[in-house]
Amino acid sequence: MIGLGPRGLGALEALAEGCPAGIGPIRVDVFDPFPAPGAGPNFAPDESPLCLLNIPIRDIAIRPPGYSRCGDFADWLAQDAEPDTFPTRADLGRYLQIRLGELLAHEALSITLIPEPVEGLTRAPDGWRVQAKGARPAPYDEVLLTPGQPAVTPDQQWAGWQDHAAHSMAEVHQAYPATRLIEAAGGWNGKTVGIRGMGLSAYDVLRCLTTAQGGVFRDGRYIPSGREPARIVPFSLDGKPPFPKPETEALDARFTPLEAETLAFSMAIAEAAEAAPDSARQRVTEALAPVVARILAETGATKEACHVADWLQTEWNAPGTQETRGSLDMLHHGIALAEGAEPPTIGYVVGQVWRKWQDQIRAGFNPAQTSPETARLLIGFDEGLKRYSYGPPVSSAREMAALVEAGLADLDLATDPEIEMCDAGWRLESKGRRTEVSVMIDAVLPSPDLAAVKDPLISDLVSKGHLTAAGDDLAASINPEGQAIGRDGSVRDGLCLLGRLALGSVIAVDSLHDCFGEASRRWAQGVLRRLG
Structure with missing residues (x-):
């Protein structure tokens, strides 16, 4: 494994849980020079406590694996933790480091942490050779890249x-x-x-x-x-x-879709992922619009409920253009929406519903064979709605x-x-x-553009054709198990990639929950299948 952090941690936890008992430990070398590799730089335990997550404790659902004794994050943080509190990045990092400690003791894996950067990766007939201090001389059967957001050439x-x-x-x-x-x-x-x-x-x-x-x-x-x-x-x-999230659990509950609505959306997004762009847009709109209209009517915005379809049509084509307020006015407007002091707008409801459907979005899109045109459409829609769905605490x-x-x-x-x-x-x-x-x-997060990545390892893999973009304006092409698809369209056996640099093959990659979700489990199942 090259790089660790939350995504690599989630992948190895899935591998440990999926490994059948009694077959002997799988040897895993983890190359990561960061001093707190389980947390990674984004959640460094020594980061300033002023840096907050954008998720309240009540919504952090990164449940520990079955073998863990540390409990979920809220239990570990404090028995009486206020559910509406937005914890610090450093607190989460300390928790992830504890999870890493438990993983290192798991009998299914024999993990060696090697605090060295990887200088090169070469394909061999029987695996992949890693050029780094501490690497085994024999080829590795599997290599997983979890580079997070590597440094890029400045714009x-x-x-x-x-x-x-x-x-x-x-x-x-x-x-x-x-x-x-x-x-x-x-x-x-x-x-x-x-x-x-x-x-x-x-x-x-x-x-x-x-x-x-x-x-x-x-x-x-x-x-x-x-x-x-x-x-x-x-x-x-x-x-x-960006628009702040609803301030309390009670306010947030107003935007929760019904079970039948979520089931209908799950089917729609799975169909959309394999459809042509126009059909994909129609399927998502048909599943989303009635839910938004119902919530608007129930929260006192009945007049707006009649215009949901028109709002969505504009959002698909020109995201963000329907908010015409000035910056300061928009700031105060967002605070009032988060406090429940103003009836929710169409955009605010769409964003909150979309936030609650992130797992369904990933479950429908990520395993699908999606055309580049449809991928750009759906990813663009998801990215545009981040101004609502990824908002900060109202504080x-x-x-x-x-x-x-x-x-x-x-x-x-x-x-x-x-x-x-x-x-x-x-x-x-x-x-x-x-x-x-x-x-x-x-304070701008760079896009996951393979051509702009400065990391010599990633650049070398791209130049050799082992990593290639899934399409224009998309990042690396991978299959549902995370295996890299090369420039010639063939799968690179034993070379896998998870995370931001695969945006286009997968969606909603910036969520912490994605690190511990189905993408990691599919990768782990693929590794176990290939290892027999």
Whole structure:
């Protein structure tokens, strides 16, 4: 296994559980130089406690394997854990490290952790040879790649900004690790800081620049410490902050589909995955629209219930264009929806229902033989709805609103500002407003584009034809068991890939739950079948 993290951990847990008793341990070498390999960088146990998950405790359903004694995450975290709390990434990382410890003691697997990077991978007649310190000299029967999001070549804009910062007094930083950002931000008092991206990472960045510098949120207001930047300017292409999730379990329950509705959708998404694009769109719409209309009627938005089909048609073709409010207005609107202070809109209901159907979406799409055209359609729809379904805690949205009220955060330039480099750093301009920033923070998650990946191992596998894109704008092609499909269209026996770099062959890969779901179990079953 090359890389571990939650996805690799979930895969090995599935392999341990599926291994028949009494056949002797399967030897597994795990190559991962990260010091907490079960957690991985995204959930590093030493990450700042200011970095939160975007899932409340009540919705974290990564149940432990049958042999585990640590219990599920909520039980491990605290016996009286508040179900509406959004835990920290670091807490989850510590839990995953405990799960890794239990796995290392499982009799079905003989696991050796090798804290070394893999330099190369070569196909041999009887397996795959791994070039790394500590690798066995004989070929491995199976190799699983779980690289998460490897480093990529910066896009043209960011590459230009990096070069500008290298030759001026300006600075560029990444959002993570947050501990590193917090340390750097200690020297930004009085400066104006730009944040590229307004997704979930932007909220972590805001806390790194404010409460991590000694400020306090109290009674809906922000009380500064005096060590913060003078001003913080988040921006993105559409300038729209994501919609927060419903604040309480009771509010969230309003969006739960009925059992019969979920069954109908499960059938529809499975059929859609193997259909032509127009038929796929129709099947999903027919299953989704009546559920959304029912919920709207039950929650007091009867007039909107009549327009669901029209809203969905527009969303398929132009996601996000139906929200026309300004950035600050959209922020307050999202807070009101999450609090239940306003009747839910069509988009908000669609997003929450779609969130609750993520397992069904993966179960229908991932094992299917989906054409590139249909894959792009369904993945585009899923990605577009992330502004609702992957939203932050409402507390994070309130924090952003409080920072705006305190004059510290500025959303007037949030929507696709014109940006030019200047002596001081960058000059942002939008609708007659202009400001200069001297620090830029990148809070944009790169797309899983194989051509942009800088990791030499992945690049080498692509150049040799062992990994290839499933289609234009899609990531690597794999079969339902995770086996790589090469440039010539043939399966690469013994070479498998799970995770973001397979987006297109699989869907909804950014969910933590996907790491411990059916994709891992299908891979494990395939390994056991091939090993006999």
